[in-house]
Amino acid sequence: MSHPTSTILTESGTNELEIIEFHIEKRLPNGGTKTCYYGINVAKVREVIQVPETTDYPNAQPHMIGVFSSREILTPLVDLAGWLGIPKSPDVESKFVIVTDFNRMTNGFLIDSVSRIHRISWNDVESPSQFLEAGEQDCVVAVVRKEGHLIMILDFEKIIADINPELSMEKYDIRVDKSIDLNQKMVSKRNAKTVMVVDDSAFIRSLIQDTLSSAGYNVIACKDGGEAFEKLMNIEQEAAKEGVQVRELIDAVVTDVEMPRMDGMHLVKRLRDNNSYRDTPIVMFSSLMSDDNRHKALTLGANDTITKPEIGRLVSMMDQYIFETV
Template identity: 85%
Template sequence: MSNPSSNILLESGTNELEIIEFHLEKQLANGETKTCYYGINVAKVREVIRVPDTTDYPNAQPHMIGVFSSRDILTPLVDLAGWLGVPTSSVNSNKYVIVTDFNRMTNGFLIDSISRIHRISWNDVESPSQFLESGEQDCVVAVVRKEGKLIMILDFEKIIADINPELSMEKYDVKVDRSVNLNQTMVSKRNAKTVMVVDDSAFIRSLIQDTLSTAGYNVIACKDGGEAHEKLMDVERIAKEENLAVSELIDAIVSDVEMPRMDGMHLLKRLRDTEAYCNTPIVMFSSLMSDDNRTKALSLGANDTITKPQIGKLVSLMDGLIFS
């Protein structure tokens, strides 16, 4: 099963996406099994294959089964059920592997079965906080109700960062980045500016917020495009009541693309259609930012784009957009 629609998420801010539903079969104490339903954005999937032959990798991280060749790329195979703490059968012969391609990395995830592709609106994708109190360690970024099932959309960036910390954005520390001006004068200038950060992953959102805050910026954090839009409309209303320009309250926006309720491209499109935010600096910060998707983001009005591993570029980019 190859990727049939790698760009559906980013088609002109339509606020739609396609997800692949897949399953893990949880082994219960009484010998029975329970199907656990999960999902991943089609745009992150290169292909779905039968379990390949793997080679053991020395000193591998926990839950890494081994490595295999995927289109001539050395690819780690991750025991997804093991990482999630879901006990499943140890027999892999009838299982599948989802091969992902995002953040300029290729990874394989072992699953029990593949179901189907659902095309849905982000309006129908719910934030997990509606079900439970999500924190930085939560690996569920969204929930989809489909045919009486709850399909959990997993935070694959968080999973990869946990298994291979060397590839994680957590390695970045703005305080030791010599390319970022951290003298008191510049930090004070940033103290007078406010950036809105929009990302459904609490893990990623915290990293972005910490990076910008450490550099001196004030940060307003939102967990999805819907919350961001609501807050920005409130800011516009307050600005009108106090006879202020919106730019005196919000200086820039950094937004993820795939999010519950309203995706980042649709948020961008709606903001650019308003007089209040037509000129606000907006940067799209996504794991799916290919050259083609960057072109689409710029065509909708984004000032720039960043692929998520490139968090080291964020402060300098904000400085250039806000102080130029």
């Protein structure tokens, strides 16, 4: 099953997306099974295929079944049920593989079945914090209610980083990055500035926050576009009450694209329609930043874009837009 390239996610900030619903069959102690419902953004999926022939990879990470060739690209196959800790059937031949393509990486995830594609509004995508206290180790970024089921949208960046730590943004250490000015004068200069970071993944949000904070920036963290917009409207009211410009209280926004309640593209659109935030530097930081998506982000009013593996560019980008445009 291949699918046409979807443009809904970033289509003029419509705040809509498409997700592929897929299933993993959990083996119960009594020998029965229970269907677990999961979802992934269509924009991250290259294709869904039958289980290919794989080759064992020496010293592979746990839950990595092997590697296979996907359109001439060497692709790891991950046992998703194993990673999630779900007891499963050992029968592999009847299963399927979701082949993903984001963050400039291709990966395969073993699943039991694919159901259908749902087109939904981000307004109908709920934050998992409504169900549980989501921490950095949580692998669910959002929840969708469909046909009496809860579909869990998984944090595939977190899963990939856990399985292949060498490719993780966690490897980046600003303290050893010679391209970043960390002298006391510059750190103090950044300490007078505040950046809002918006990402639904607690794992990614923490990495961005730590990177910017280590450079000296103050950070306001938000778990989705809805929370960010509400906080920014409160900041606008506070600025009016104090008789100052909004830029005295918030200096820039770094936002993900796909998030519950309000996606990043729609957030940018709403902010650019507001006189108070018309000139606020906004950088979109996403695993889905193709050339086409970058063009759409810039057209909506974002100042710049960056893909998630390039976290090392983030501080320099903030320096550029905050200090060189003052």
